[in-house]
Amino acid sequence: KLSLRAAMNTAYKHKCFKAAGEFAQRLLDLVPTPQIADKARKMITICDRQSRDNLAINYDARNPFVICAASHTPIHRGEPAVNCPYCQAAYKPKHNGELCRVCTVAKIGAKATGLRSLASAN
Numbered sequence: 200k201l202s203l204r205a206a207m208n209t210a211y212k213h214k215c216f217k218a219a220g221e222f223a224q225r226l227l228d229l230v231p232t233p234q235i236a237d238k239a240r241k242m243i244t245i246c247d248r249q250s251r252d253n254l255a256i257n258y259d260a261r262n263p264f265v266i267c268a269a270s271h272t273p274i275h276r277g278e279p280a281v282n283c284p285y286c287q288a289a290y291k292p293k294h295n296g297e298l299c300r301v302c303t304v305a306k307i308g309a310k311a312t313g314l315r316s317l318a319s320a321n
Contacts, residue, residue: 200229207242214253220246221260265289268301284311 210219264273283299295308
C-alpha cells in the first residue's frame with residue numbers, strides 16, 4: 200500500500216494524471232484505511248478530469264512485468280529475458296554474459312544449477 204501511495208503522489212506531482220489515477224484505483228482495490236481511501240477517491244476524481252500524462256512512462260498496468268536489474272526498465276511478459284543462475288535476477292538479453300549486478304557472483308545467462316541447499320537433498 201505504501202508503494203502505491205508513493206507512486207500515486209509522485210505521478211500527480213509530475214502531472215501524470217492518467218498514471219496517478221491508475222495507482223489510486225489499485226490502492227482502493229486493496230481496501231486501505233478510510234483516510235487513505237478518501238484521498239485516493241479524490242485523486243481519481245481529479246485525474247479523471249485531466250486524463251493525460253505530461254511525461255512518457257513505460258508502464259502498463261494491465262501487462263505484468265519484471266524489472267531488468269541492469270537497465271531498471273520493464274521486461275513485459277512474453278519479451279525475451281535472461282536470468283542470473285545464482286540469484287535469478289532478470290535481465291534483458293543485451294546483458295547476457297555480464298557479471299550479475301545483484302549478487303556479483305555469477306554471469307548472467309550462464310548454465311548452472313543455481314543455489315541449492317544440502318539440507319533439502321536428504
